[in-house]
Amino acid sequence: xxxxxxxxxxxxxxxxxxxxxxxxxxxxxxxxxxxxxxxxxxxxxxxxxxxxxxxxxxxxxxxxxxxxxxxxxxxxxxxxxxxxxxxxxxxxxxxxxxxxxxxxxxxxxxxxxxxxxxxxxxxxxxxxxxxxxxxxxxxxxxxxxxxxxxxxxxxxxx
Amino acid sequence: xxxxxxxxxxxxxxxxxxxxxxxxxxxxxxxxxxxxxxxxxxxxxxxxxxxxxxxxxxxxxxxxxxxxxxxxxxxxxxxxxxxxxxxxxxxxxxxxxxxxxxxxxxxxxxxxxxxxxxxxxxxxxxxxxxxxxxxxxxxxxxxxxxxxxxxxxxxxxxxxxxxxxxxxxxxxxxxxxxxxxxxxxxxxxxxxx
Numbered sequence: 001x002x003x004x005x006x007x008x009x010x011x012x013x014x015x016x017x018x019x020x021x022x023x024x025x026x027x028x029x030x031x032x033x034x035x036x037x038x039x040x041x042x043x044x045x046x047x048x049x050x051x052x053x054x055x056x057x058x059x060x061x062x063x064x065x066x067x068x069x070x071x072x073x074x075x076x077x078x079x080x081x082x083x084x085x086x087x088x089x090x091x092x093x094x095x096x097x098x099x100x101x102x103x104x105x106x107x108x109x110x111x112x113x114x115x116x117x118x119x120x121x122x123x124x125x126x127x128x129x130x131x132x133x134x135x136x137x138x139x140x141x142x143x144x145x146x147x148x149x150x151x152x153x154x155x156x157x158x
Numbered sequence: 159x160x161x162x163x164x165x166x167x168x169x170x171x172x173x174x175x176x177x178x179x180x181x182x183x184x185x186x187x188x189x190x191x192x193x194x195x196x197x198x199x200x201x202x203x204x205x206x207x208x209x210x211x212x213x214x215x216x217x218x219x220x221x222x223x224x225x226x227x228x229x230x231x232x233x234x235x236x237x238x239x240x241x242x243x244x245x246x247x248x249x250x251x252x253x254x255x256x257x258x259x260x261x262x263x264x265x266x267x268x269x270x271x272x273x274x275x276x277x278x279x280x281x282x283x284x285x286x287x288x289x290x291x292x293x294x295x296x297x298x299x300x301x302x303x304x305x306x307x308x309x310x311x312x313x314x315x316x317x318x319x320x321x322x323x324x325x326x327x328x329x330x331x332x333x334x335x336x337x338x339x340x341x342x343x344x345x346x347x348x349x350x351x
Contacts, residue, residue, distance in 0.1 A: 059217050112303075147323065
């Protein structure tokens with residue numbers, strides 16, 4: 001547990017750890033990241049048929065991104081997904097959710113009554129609404145997890 | 159067979175919890191918390207709550223372990239010895255535990271089909287949700303449509319958590335105290351160099 005006592009070699013980000021220096025971890029982790037992200041998308045869009053949904057997908061997607069940051073360093077992830085994008089993403093997911101609710105209100109239904117989204121078949125409208133709402137949840141959860149990770153990992157010890 | 163696995167998982171969780179409580183090394187405790195979450199996920203899978211198990215495995219065993227490690231990087235890895243209140247803490251914990259166990263006496267037996275929760279709206283969800291919502295996964299129908307308000311509220315709670323973390327810790331780009339800003343930028347440039 002010499003972790004905190006070890007001098008900050010090149011980075012002030014505390015979460016650099018030893019992953020970058022271990023080639024086995026680096027190679028295996030690098031190979032895993034795309035599959036984790038793909039699995040998250042599967043969980044997201046297959047949530048209507050199997051277990052899963054926006055929250056689970058968002059968390060898994062964020063876990064893949066955080067693994068990326070553990071392998072390549074926080075700065076690499078931050079240059080690919082800048083904090084500004086993260087902040088926009090946090091809000092846009094919740095806005096998408098609320099927006100679906102408002103649209104269903106304007107179409108004559110109650111707030112978040114997706115049945116009115118399709119004039120011909122309420123069940124079809126429900127399906128569409130759930131897809132959009134779950135997407136909103138997924139987006140918000142993904143970026144929230146990344147934002148919290150940025151907050152923790154981006155802070156140097158004073 | 160199933161209940162045997164549940165008993166073993168429960169036993170491991172209890173042992174792990176006791177061990178973590180006695181542990182002084184926060185680094186080891188963070189790792190064991192991850193294992194605890196993994197056992198909890200196994201437990202929830204045994205109870206057919208796959209959605210919850212999913213979340214538990216990803217959040218509990220994955221992300222929160224990383225966040226614990228990130229927090230450990232900002233502090234020491236050894237817990238300081240408590241000065242007093244040890245007996246008081248034990249009393250509070252035991253009392254709360256007994257209260258919770260007493261509360262379970264009023265609950266219906268596990269898996270009881272006549273439990274109130276299975277007789278209120280659940281039959282409607284199970285029988286009509288495929289016609290009304292048009293998707294086979296009842297859990298998703300309930301979460302996203304029948305209980306859409308709740309899920310909207312949960313999303314807002316998650317959003318609030320991020321806003322709180324950004325405001326308090328300032329790790330994000332836009333909101334950051336001014337003095338720390340320049341220092342942070344300088345640190346980052348050193349880090350990338």
